[in-house]
Each structure stands twice: as C-alpha cells, then as structure tokens.
Amino acid sequence: MRHVLVFAKTPHATTPYEQWLAGTGIEPVVLTTREHAAGYGHLRHVHAFDDYDTNQLVEKTALRLARELDVDAIFARAESDVLRAAQLRDLLDLPGQRTASARAFRDKVVMKDHLAGGPVEVPAYRLLDSAYTAVEFVAEHGYPVVVKPVSESGSLGARVLRDEADLDAYLAAPWRGTSQIETFVPGAMYHVDGLVRDGEPVFVRPFRYLNDCLSFRSDHWMGSVPLAPGDPYHARLVDAARAVLAQLPTPERTTFHAEFWITPDDRTVFCEIASRTGGGMVARAVRHAFGIDLDKEWLYAECGLPASSGGPAPRPAGGLWIPPSSGVLEHLPTESAPDCVLEAAHTGRAGQVFHGGVKSGLFLAGYVVGGESEEDVAANMEKVAAWFAGAVRWRPADSPDAAGPVDAPEAAGATP
Structure with a gap:
C-alpha cells in the first residue's frame, strides 16, 4: 500500500480523496482543520488541528507521518499549505513543487521579479519596506496606487490609495505583515x-x-x-x-x-x-x-x-x-x-x-x-x-438570541 500525505483544508464533500484514489492502491494520510475533521473521520489516518494555518504542529506531525508511513507523494491544494508542503518535499527529497518554486508563486514581489521585462506587461512595483518607500513610489508614479500583502490570497488586505488622505490612513494602520506597492491598472x-x-x-x-x-x-x-x-x-x-x-x-x-x-x-x-x-x-x-x-x-x-x-x-x-x-x-x-x-x-x-x-x-x-x-x-x-x-x-448583530460571532466561513479554497 502506497501513501500520499494530504494537507486538507477543504471539506470532505469537496475533496473526497479516498474516493478519488479508490482502486489505485494509494491511501491518503490527511491533516485537516478541526472544522473539517468529522468529514474525514472514517479514514484510517486523520489528524485535526486548531488554528490550522499557523499551528506548527501541523508541520511536525506531517514530518513524523511521512517518515513512519513511507509517504511517496504530498498533495496540498490550499494557498496556506503551498509553502509548508514544498518545504517538506525538500526535507524528504520527494517529487513535486519545491521551496524556491513555492515562493515564486506565493510572494508577489518574487513573482514579479521573475516576470519583469518579459513578454507579459507587469505593473511598476516595489517591496513596501517602509513609509519612505510608499512616499517615494507615489512621487514617482502618482496616484492611484495599490498596496497589498505579498503572500495573502483573495484580495485580503489589498487597498487602493487614490490620494494623500488614503495614503495617510494606510500608514496610520498598515497591514501587519510584509506588503508591496504597485501602480493601479484600470480595466x-x-x-x-x-x-x-x-x-x-x-x-x-x-x-x-x-x-x-x-x-x-x-x-x-x-x-x-x-x-x-x-x-x-x-x-x-x-x-x-x-x-x-x-x-x-x-x-x-x-x-x-x-x-x-x-x-x-x-x-x-x-x-x-x-x-x-x-x-x-x-x-x-x-x-x-x-x-x-x-x-x-x-x-x-x-x-x-x-x-x-x-x-x-x-x-x-x-x-x-x-x-x-x-x-x-x-x-x-x-x-x-x-x-x-x-x-x-x-x-x-x-x-x-x-x-x-x-x-x-x-x-x-x-x-x-x-x-x-x-x-x-x-x-x-x-x-x-x-x-x-x-x-x-x-x-442586527445585537439581537438577544444571536449565536456567538464567527468569521466568514472557509470555502473550498482561498481566492479566486
């Protein structure tokens, strides 16, 4: 029996891995969120985690399972899993996407560094490493500009800055992680x-x-x-x-x-x-x-x-x-x-x-x-x-019979 390690951030109804692999002689070893664990509960190898995106026990467990079960393939379909899966392939010398490739597809600055000057036009861009960079970029290219995290998906954290007031508002409360700034493209x-x-x-x-x-x-x-x-x-x-x-x-x-x-x-x-x-x-x-x-x-x-x-x-x-x-x-x-x-x-x-x-x-x-x-x-x-x-x-949310607050639910993937 072969094993494939699956980072499964989607519900079983969307990605029924064991059904897809039925008759192939390959068994999925699933690491998933606490929310989706029940859907995969009928499988032999299922491990669920709270705070799945940031919980580093996911990586530790993945490494242990990959070694114990002699995993020969790794599958990861969610944006948050691309890099962790690539790093594990590097460590175990398994086929598939490696870390350098994952960074090029995850980090928007690295991505554009690969593409700048090529056959497809790329907007002017810079790593937003300080407020000085933002001010200088606007001085060179004018408004509007777009600021967005370098490795988020689904337009999370993206801001269109159309004037000085927008820039000041962003600089007063910037994105918590690394961002880039680029020219706005109409169309x-x-x-x-x-x-x-x-x-x-x-x-x-x-x-x-x-x-x-x-x-x-x-x-x-x-x-x-x-x-x-x-x-x-x-x-x-x-x-x-x-x-x-x-x-x-x-x-x-x-x-x-x-x-x-x-x-x-x-x-x-x-x-x-x-x-x-x-x-x-x-x-x-x-x-x-x-x-x-x-x-x-x-x-x-x-x-x-x-x-x-x-x-x-x-x-x-x-x-x-x-x-x-x-x-x-x-x-x-x-x-x-x-x-x-x-x-x-x-x-x-x-x-x-x-x-x-x-x-x-x-x-x-x-x-x-x-x-x-x-x-x-x-x-x-x-x-x-x-x-x-x-x-x-x-x-209204202040209704007395409201349940506890939740964020928007996780659908079958990250962004469009």
Missing part, C-alpha cells in the same frame, strides 16, 4: 485556470470576472464565466498564461489560477498567479463547463497516476459566490433555487453572526449557474443573485 479583470502535467500546460481556460475581486467588501456578489473560443480575448489570455508559466519555476505538475487585466487601451497586464486551484466556485464551474475535476487530476498527477476519465458533460456554466452581510443570519435559502442552478454550496447556518465579507474566495452561498451561452450564463447569475437577496434574511 476589466480575467482569470485563467488550468492544469500542468509533466511540465506542460495540458488544460488552459480563460474566464471573465463579473463585478470585481473587491466586491466582497460591499457585501456584493462576484462570479466568472468562461470565454468562448471565438472571444477576441480568449487566445490572448491563454498565450499570456502560458508565457507566465514559462518564465516562472513552474512545478512539473500543478493546477494554476492566474489573473490579468485587459486595459481600456487594449493592453494585457499581469496581476498575479497561484500554483493551486482557484477558490470560490471556480473548480466546480470548471467541472461543469469542461468536464474536468482539476483537483482530482492534480492529485493523480502528484501520485504518478494517469489522467482519470469521466465527469459531467461539458456545457456553458460559471461560478457565482455571495459573501455574508453583517449581522445575524436568520434564514439561508437552500431550496427553490432557479432552474439554471447546477450546483449549490452553503457554508453558514441560521443563528451565526457575520461581519461582512473577509476575502474574495470565501462565501456564504455559492452556485454553479448554467445557460445556453456566456451571455446567458451571466444573465442567469444576475437572476440567481437577485433571488438569493430576496430570500435570505438578516437581523
């Missing part, structure tokens, strides 16, 4: 998702965002729809993603989630890329739209297994995710969704207290929405979002 944002096998991108598909990655801050929904092959931006975005992957120390096998702007003057500008599957409803939408389960295929690649077969018949479909509002969730609609809903995911329960959206990849309700075309899918998303807004019920 529409797109994401490109895919799979790399044996060093080659074997699946690359571009999507158009509806709304934007900061919509969650106003408790507004966001989503994305795949571009049709005949769309004028389809080939451009595929080529841009392939060029970025070629410049970075891309792992031999990985999924990826890249973001680009198309500017009003028709330039393609790089935003960022991650060596993992997109968050929100991206993976589910890909499965419905293209008949491929990115996480399953990535797991198979990491384990040295041939590509699997099967999946739903491809059809036009996109992902819609809705953040929580502020207050007590009184009623979460889980039935009577419009007929265009192909799949639904809910992460909250009545009685929970929420404080609005936390990051773009985390949602209260997510839907895969179908249609006859890209335009039809986008129109149906508007319809589903309006249905949800009319059916969900909230009450």
